[in-house]
Amino acid sequence: MDKFSYISNADVSFIDDLYQKYKSDPDAVDVSWKRFFEGFEFSQKNVALKENDNKFQDTEGISLKELGVRNLIHSYRSIGHLKSDTNPVRQRRKHKVLLELTDFGLSNDDLNVEYEFEVGHSMGLGKAKLKDIFEALKKIYLGPIGFEYMHIRNHEIIDWFKDKAESKFLHFNPDNEEKRRILTKLNEAVVFENFLHTKYIGQKRFSLEGGENTIPALDKIIRNAIASDIEEVVIGMAHRGRLNVLANIMQKTYEEIFSEFEGNAVPDMTMGYGDVKYHLGYSSKYKDDDGKEIYLKLAPNPSHLEAVDPVVLGYTRAQIDDEYKGDLKKALPILIHGDAAIAGQGIVYEITQMGNLPGYTTGGTIHFVINNQVGFTTDYDDARSSIYCTDIGKIVDAPILHVNGDDAEAVNFCAQLAVEYRQKFGKDIFIDLLCYRRHGHNESDEPKFTQPKLYNVIAKHPNPREVYSKRLVEKGDADAEMAKRMDKEFRGLLQDRLNLVKQKPLPYQAQKMETEWEQLTPSVPSDFDKSPETSISIDNLEKVGKALTTLPKGFKPIKQIEKLIKERKANFFEKKMLSWADAELLAYGSLLIENKIVRMSGQDVKRGTFSHRHSMVFDAETNQPYGFLSNIEKGQQEFKIYNSLLSEFGVLGFEYGYAMATPMALVIWEAQFGDFVNGAQVMIDQFIASAGTKWQRMNGIVMLLPHGYEGQGPDHSSARPERFLELAADYNIVVANMTTPANFFHLLRRQLAWNFRKPCIVMSPKSLLRHPEMISPVEDFIQGRFKEIIDDDYADPKKVKKLLLCTGKIYFDLLHEQRKSKRTDVAIIRIEQLFPFSFNQMIEIRRRYKRNAKVLWVQEEPENMGAWTYILRKYHQKIDGGIFRAASASPATGFSKIHHEEQQEIVNKAFKD
Numbered sequence: 001m002d003k004f005s006y007i008s009n010a011d012v013s014f015i016d017d018l019y020q021k022y023k024s025d026p027d028a029v030d031v032s033w034k035r036f037f038e039g040f041e042f043s044q045k046n047v048a049l050k051e052n053d054n055k056f057q058d059t060e061g062i063s064l065k066e067l068g069v070r071n072l073i074h075s076y077r078s079i080g081h082l083k084s085d086t087n088p089v090r091q092r093r094k095h096k097v098l099l100e101l102t103d104f105g106l107s108n109d110d111l112n113v114e115y116e117f118e119v120g121h122s123m124g125l126g127k128a129k130l131k132d133i134f135e136a137l138k139k140i141y142l143g144p145i146g147f148e149y150m151h152i153r154n155h156e157i158i159d160w161f162k163d164k165a166e167s168k169f170l171h172f173n174p175d176n177e178e179k180r181r182i183l184t185k186l187n188e189a190v191v192f193e194n195f196l197h198t199k200y201i202g203q204k205r206f207s208l209e210g211g212e213n214t215i216p217a218l219d220k221i222i223r224n225a226i227a228s229d230i231e232e233v234v235i236g237m238a239h240r241g242r243l244n245v246l247a248n249i250m251q252k253t254y255e256e257i258f259s260e261f262e263g264n265a266v267p268d269m270t271m272g273y274g275d276v277k278y279h280l281g282y283s284s285k286y287k288d289d290d291g292k293e294i295y296l297k298l299a300p301n302p303s304h305l306e307a308v309d310p311v312v313l314g315y316t317r318a319q320i321d322d323e324y325k326g327d328l329k330k331a332l333p334i335l336i337h338g339d340a341a342i343a344g345q346g347i348v349y350e351i352t353q354m355g356n357l358p359g360y361t362t363g364g365t366i367h368f369v370i371n372n373q374v375g376f377t378t379d380y381d382d383a384r385s386s387i388y389c390t391d392i393g394k395i396v397d398a399p400i401l402h403v404n405g406d407d408a409e410a411v412n413f414c415a416q417l418a419v420e421y422r423q424k425f426g427k428d429i430f431i432d433l434l435c436y437r438r439h440g441h442n443e444s445d446e447p448k449f450t451q452p453k454l455y456n457v458i459a460k461h462p463n464p465r466e467v468y469s470k471r472l473v474e475k476g477d478a479d480a481e482m483a484k485r486m487d488k489e490f491r492g493l494l495q496d497r498l499n500l501v502k503q504k505p506l507p508y509q510a511q512k513m514e515t516e517w518e519q520l521t522p523s524v525p526s527d528f529d530k531s532p533e534t535s536i537s538i539d540n541l542e543k544v545g546k547a548l549t550t551l552p553k554g555f556k557p558i559k560q561i562e563k564l565i566k567e568r569k570a571n572f573f574e575k576k577m578l579s580w581a582d583a584e585l586l587a588y589g590s591l592l593i594e595n596k597i598v599r600m601s602g603q604d605v606k607r608g609t610f611s612h613r614h615s616m617v618f619d620a621e622t623n624q625p626y627g628f629l630s631n632i633e634k635g636q637q638e639f640k641i642y643n644s645l646l647s648e649f650g651v652l653g654f655e656y657g658y659a660m661a662t663p664m665a666l667v668i669w670e671a672q673f674g675d676f677v678n679g680a681q682v683m684i685d686q687f688i689a690s691a692g693t694k695w696q697r698m699n700g701i702v703m704l705l706p707h708g709y710e711g712q713g714p715d716h717s718s719a720r721p722e723r724f725l726e727l728a729a730d731y732n733i734v735v736a737n738m739t740t741p742a743n744f745f746h747l748l749r750r751q752l753a754w755n756f757r758k759p760c761i762v763m764s765p766k767s768l769l770r771h772p773e774m775i776s777p778v779e780d781f782i783q784g785r786f787k788e789i790i791d792d793d794y795a796d797p798k799k800v801k802k803l804l805l806c807t808g809k810i811y812f813d814l815l816h817e818q819r820k821s822k823r824t825d826v827a828i829i830r831i832e833q834l835f836p837f838s839f840n841q842m843i844e845i846r847r848r849y850k851r852n853a854k855v856l857w858v859q860e861e862p863e864n865m866g867a868w869t870y871i872l873r874k875y876h877q878k879i880d881g882g883i884f885r886a887a888s889a890s891p892a893t894g895f896s897k898i899h900h901e902e903q904q905e906i907v908n909k910a911f912k913d
């Protein structure tokens with residue numbers, strides 16, 4: 001096939017695949033490909049191809065010309081975007097595209113010949129002269145929009161797009177009211193930046209200048225969203241243009257923004273340490289001209305580019321589930337990217353891959369790239385290998401619209417199309433706004449250090465409002481005075497607001513809580529001293545126990561599940577002793593019947609990595625799934641549990657976002673092994689640990705991180721508790737490592753029993769899941785609360801010479817030795833909750849023992865890991881020493897024998913004399 005010159009424009013393996021498909025069933029491929037292959041086969045039969053000159057020799061007259069025209073059309077659709085006129089300030093890179101008549105065996109002599117093509121109909125041409133077809137193709141595909149959609153493997157979508165491009169865009173001409181609206185929003189965007197530039201010279205604001213058409217685009221998306229009955233738009237974006245979006249889209253008042261620039265309003269530090277102004281979030285209600293409302297939310301975000309993406313998606317999904325009863329069409333996420341960030345940050349891949357998964361879909365995201373062609377100082381040649389920064393979209397067959405950032409109406413068309421597409425197909429779509437950055441990375445930065453030539457051009461380039469108003473005037477759609485008037489009026493308004501602020505600056509205002517959070521109060525530290533009551537009634541325990549041990553009629557479990565159910569039944573109703581798994585499922589079930597949302601996701605969570613959870617089972621013959629916890633009683637909440645894609649950063653971010661929207665839900669993310677959590681470190685540092693103090697945002701997410709030294713090597717041993725403990729301050733998170741199922745049960749329920757929310761990080765068990773001593777009596781569930789510290793009940797306080805403080809799994813090794821050698825002179829104290837550390841409880845426990853008893857910290861982690869340095873920091877006056885593995889660069893040995901020797905040595909040292 002590669003002898004045909006025009007085919008070399010496209011991906012040959014893709015075409016080969018399609019051709020194979022076509023050969024087995026001609027209707028299995030899109031109609032334009034079908035025509036193409038028909039032509040190809042026809043030419044194979046009938047055309048003698050002269051080697052080396054790539055020209056057809058016509059053997060049967062006109063039909064070969066027809067073939068040429070078909071292929072011409074096909075090529076414009078497939079690769080026209082590579083030559084489209086989208087770059088406002090520089091020549092596009094030269095791509096080898098063959099789009100001339102001669103590339104298809106056609107010449108100027110053919111221009112007046114009429115061709116009848118079904119493809120022509122969608123252009124509204126029907127039977128048309130080649131001249132007209134050719135002109136239309138150039139106008140559509142080589143104009144201000146690079147339509148990229150022929151990679152999509154769905155005929156319906158391709159046809160839809162063809163129609164949009166070849167019929168709707170070809171004849172697109174917004175009415176006067178729309179034109180005026182575009183100009184108004186463009187004016188606001190331009191004048192706002194210009195005003196700040198002159199009033200706050202050199203202050204960082206990461207201006208939108210060069211990309212101001214972002215504002216009319218977002219305005220159009222939102223107006224179209226209202227018209228499409230969307231009730232909520234959730235936006236995630238970085239620094240670039242954020243202040244402009246806050247003011248001109250989110251309706252944050254100009255006074256608020258100016259006050260932040262004035263910087264003389266003293267914030268109330270009791271609520272946290274705050275964040276820079278271009279990271280803050282905002283929410284508001286927007287009303288369109290008909291009075292129809294939409295809720296707008298801009299999520300706060302850190303400097304870490306793209307990290308907010310999964311949070312926005314999780315938040316939107318929670319709103320869809322909770323607020324809009326699962327209707328994906330009611331809430332719309334918009335992610336605004338930079339060209340360097342979208343191309344470079346792996347999280348974009350993770351969230352794109354999530355887009356259509358049942359547990360994570362949000363019914364399609366509109367991705368909007370402010371493509372100013374530089375990332376800080378890096379030119380696009382160094383920023384990516386792919387042709388476009390948006391090529392990531394192709395992995396999910398997303399359509400991509402590259403649009404000239406100077407062409408306000410083309411941008412308007414793309415914005416409208418994006419909403420229509422998202423609402424119709426429920427999938428992601430990308431708009432790549434090709435623009436430029438008028439200043440340096442920030443306003444005090446010199447862009448000519450690195451791009452002198454480009455910035456000489458930019459310096460002379462008119463701003464997008466000037467470009468648009470000139471066009472309107474030329475077309476007679478506006479008078480020359482209109483833009484000037486708009487500029488003057490808006491500048492005057494801004495000046496009035498600034499005068500007000502100068503006279504009386506507004507006090508610093510933290511972003512208001514969303515209404516669903518108003519019923520909670522920010523954390524009160526004393527609540528950590530003693531946990532609230534979290535037990536359940538015996539009736540509820542038995543109700544959940546019954547559901548967990550009952551299968552529907554006709555369901556055939558595999559043998560192991562039959563056995564598991566028998567054991568569960570015995571635990572609940574005979575032994576009355578619950579395992580970790582029983583306790584966990586009981587916690588979820590008890591909340592579900594209290595009508596609380598429980599959502600859990602992570603890799604293989606339905607079964608559980610260690611095969612302990614089995615929250616869902618599958619029929620041996622039909623594979624039909626059955627979820628015990630969604631079948632406890634009528635009217636209960638359904639258990640939302642989803643096996644995740646193999647991602648940590650993306651999925652944890654998504655669940656964090658979900659929890660951000662649902663204060664009354666228990667939202668859990670589980671790592672396969674805790675060791676993999678560092679793939680999500682940005683989410684932990686920038687959101688989970690610090691959002692409370694930066695943005696005054698509470699969050700109740702639970703992270704289950706399997707942790708413990710069991711000889712499984714350096715990457716299957718440690719969830720790095722030291723890292724969480726290092727981040728622990730200001731009562732920001734809970735870090736726990738528990739030794740009883742009942743304590744885990746109470747901890748989970750406590751998340752919703754508190755009148756505040758805290759992220760909770762649990763070092764969870766692996767082999768301990770099956771440890772015979774890791775059980776709790778039923779009484780511990782029907783009374784009591786979470787125990788922060790558990791005292792020894794075996795040693796004799798009067799005899800005790802040594803107190804061993806520990807947390808988590810090492811307790812069982814110490815316990816074994818204590819009992820085996822009957823050491824009543826050694827007490828083992830378990831710190832079940834490492835942070836917040838319960839000093840009061842510790843003091844009380846310590847009082848039970850002799851003053852001269854030694855206090856040692858024992859851990860299985862190396863000296864430089866685990867809780868040791870944290871304990872030293874918190875409790876140093878009271879600690880006489882520590883026992884641990886030797887400090888090590890890697891968390892654990894890869895040799896099982898060495899592991900066992902080291903483990904034994906820790907126990908030996910702990911009980912020495």
Ligand SMILES: Cc1ncc(C[n+]2csc(CCOP(=O)(O)OP(=O)(O)O)c2C)c(N)n1
Pocket residue numbers: 240303304305337338339340341342370372374375376437441
């Ligand atoms: C994850 C991450 N790495 C590095 C940076 C530092 N940084 C700030 S802006 C920037 C360039 C961003 O370029 P682009 O995405 O094109 O957005 P633009 O500023 O051009 O709008 C970089 C590298 C960052 N903020 N986040």
